[in-house]
Amino acid sequence: MVCVTRQKTCDRLIARGDELHRQEGREFHIVHCVQTGHNFLGNPYEGEALEYLFTAAQLAGADLSVLRAENVEDALVEYAQEHDIGVIVMGMAGLPGESIITRLQRRLPNVSFDVVE
Numbered sequence: 001m002v003c004v005t006r007q008k009t010c011d012r013l014i015a016r017g018d019e020l021h022r023q024e025g026r027e028f029h030i031v032h033c034v035q036t037g038h039n040f041l042g043n044p045y046e047g048e049a050l051e052y053l054f055t056a057a058q059l060a061g062a063d064l065s066v067l068r069a070e071n072v073e074d075a076l077v078e079y080a081q082e083h084d085i086g087v088i089v090m091g092m093a094g095l096p097g098e099s100i101i102t103r104l105q106r107r108l109p110n111v112s113f114d115v116v117e
Contacts, residue, residue, distance in 0.1 A: 004032045017030065028063070029063050030064045035071075087111065090116070092117050
């Protein structure tokens, strides 16, 4: 499962997910989750960016899921559990303090995390 953010430049995350998918032969999911009340990609070119993600997912042979939830972390945990996800690929979080990666690792102890800088 590759978690993409509001940045349209997620190619390196998708490429890493594709590499792992080909090595392990498992299903490949790309997930973008946004908190309820916020724009999906946080810019006026939202439609274009979503189309870009959809095309990138198709080219990589992945399923793209765009989720809206009150709690993004809960939604990602639920998605990972429902789809029996074994590996989650994420980008580095640039915010100080405990990162979402650390919290997800704690909540999904049987899932490996591949963090791309």
